[in-house]
Amino acid sequence: MALPAYDDSRPRHASSPLDQEDPLSDLDAFIAGLPKAELHVHHVGSASPRIVAELAARHPDSAVPTDPEALTDYFTFRDFAHFIQVYLSVVDLIRDAQDVRLLTYEVARDMARQNIRYAELTVTPYSSTRRGIPDAAFVEAIEDARKAAETELGVVLRWCFDIPGEAGLTAAEETTRIACDLRPEGLVSFGLGGPEIGVPRGQFKPYFDRAIAAGLHSVPHAGETTGPQTVWDALTELRAERIGHGTSSAQDPKLLAHLAEHRIPLEVCPTSNIATRAVRTLDEHPLKQMVDAGVLVTINSDDPPMFGTDLCVEYGVAARLLDLDAAGVAALAKNAVEASFMDSAAKAALTAEIDDYTAAWPR
Numbered sequence: 596m597a598l599p600a601y602d603d604s605r606p607r608h609a610s611s612p613l614d615q616e617d618p619l620s621d622l623d624a625f626i627a628g629l630p631k632a633e634l635h636v637h638h639v640g641s642a643s644p645r646i647v648a649e650l651a652a653r654h655p656d657s658a659v660p661t662d663p664e665a666l667t668d669y670f671t672f673r674d675f676a677h678f679i680q681v682y683l684s685v686v687d688l689i690r691d692a693q694d695v696r697l698l699t700y701e702v703a704r705d706m707a708r709q710n711i712r713y714a715e716l717t718v719t720p721y722s723s724t725r726r727g728i729p730d731a732a733f734v735e736a737i738e739d740a741r742k743a744a745e746t747e748l749g750v751v752l753r754w755c756f757d758i759p760g761e762a763g764l765t766a767a768e769e770t771t772r773i774a775c776d777l778r779p780e781g782l783v784s785f786g787l788g789g790p791e792i793g794v795p796r797g798q799f800k801p802y803f804d805r806a807i808a809a810g811l812h813s814v815p816h817a818g819e820t821t822g823p824q825t826v827w828d829a830l831t832e833l834r835a836e837r838i839g840h841g842t843s844s845a846q847d848p849k850l851l852a853h854l855a856e857h858r859i860p861l862e863v864c865p866t867s868n869i870a871t872r873a874v875r876t877l878d879e880h881p882l883k884q885m886v887d888a889g890v891l892v893t894i895n896s897d898d899p900p901m902f903g904t905d906l907c908v909e910y911g912v913a914a915r916l917l918d919l920d921a922a923g924v925a926a927l928a929k930n931a932v933e934a935s936f937m938d939s940a941a942k943a944a945l946t947a948e949i950d951d952y953t954a955a956w957p958r
């Protein structure tokens with residue numbers, strides 16, 4: 596997410612794909628049942644109105660409504676300032692380890708409903724530890740939710756701990772310390788989020804070096820709201836193995852060729868790109884250019900309820916942009932498996948599930 600570039604020219608939900616009243620098309624039905632993996636989705640940014648209502652009920656002193664219907668209105672953003680206000684009010688509801696556990700488990704429940712079988716969830720421990728939740732309690736809460744989600748919901752969660760770039764080197768140090776010293780079992784990667792303008796990737800090199808030395812994969816956001824040079828910086832300075840967004844890569848044919856040649860995947864989040872105005876309209880989205888250049892693209896939802904979307908909607912958007920049928924959508928789903936940090940046996944199993952589902956379609 597890139598808050599400074601947020602599109603404040605229209606109400607958020609007014610033109611959301613979720614608002615369309617068309618009956619579920621065949622392709623939408625295929626997408627809904629398709630086993631999926633998601634690689635770019637944020638923890639607090641995944642708090643749906645239902646989850647926010649549950650958190651608000653735990654903290655009656657907050658100004659956030661507890662009724663899901665009132666919350667749908669509450670989540671209809673009037674402008675950028677209102678979006679920030681709502682986002683921060685949700686952050687303010689995560690006050691103790693039980694809130695963290697509840698949020699994490701309930702996010703997995705929303706994923707299970709979309710047939711998401713595996714997700715690398717971007718978690719920002721610094722947001723919670725700076726608010727007084729002890730680091731060990733935070734880690735225990737997400738790990739407890741992760742194990743329960745796997746056995747009870749069939750959703751495998753893994754973590755990407757990310758540095759909130761706007762909070763600078765203090766946040767970088769704290770995030771690296773928690774990642775390397777506490778090293779939760781589910782942690783697979785290390786990220787960098789927040790604004791890109793005025794936040795050069797290179798300043799975080801020492802922290803990424805430590806995380807990589809500890810065995811974590813490097814997955815920074817880059818090229819979401821700034822040009823292709825930021826993606827090059829993420830590759831050379833932070834040794835990125837995958838790029839969060841990478842939208843502006845399409846402006847640099849050499850970069851696209853480099854990403855394709857080295858099989859460095861992009862985590863593309865189409866609706867988020869429109870909401871944050873990284874891209875003006877969906878018709879202008881460079882997804883097809885990326886695919887045509889041979890880049891391994893994955894489809895993701897970023898902060899789904901905040902942007903009025905979910906992963907199924909994003910696959911539908913990608914299918915329209917790329918003119919895909921069911922087999923084409925299944926190939927995108929397999930890209931996410933390939934680009935994930937699952938072990939090879941887990942990759943083979945989920946790929947086989949996708950193939951079996953596709954071969955049996957239409958049911």
Ligand SMILES: [Zn+2]
Nearest residue numbers: 596788839897
């Ligand atoms: Zn993001």
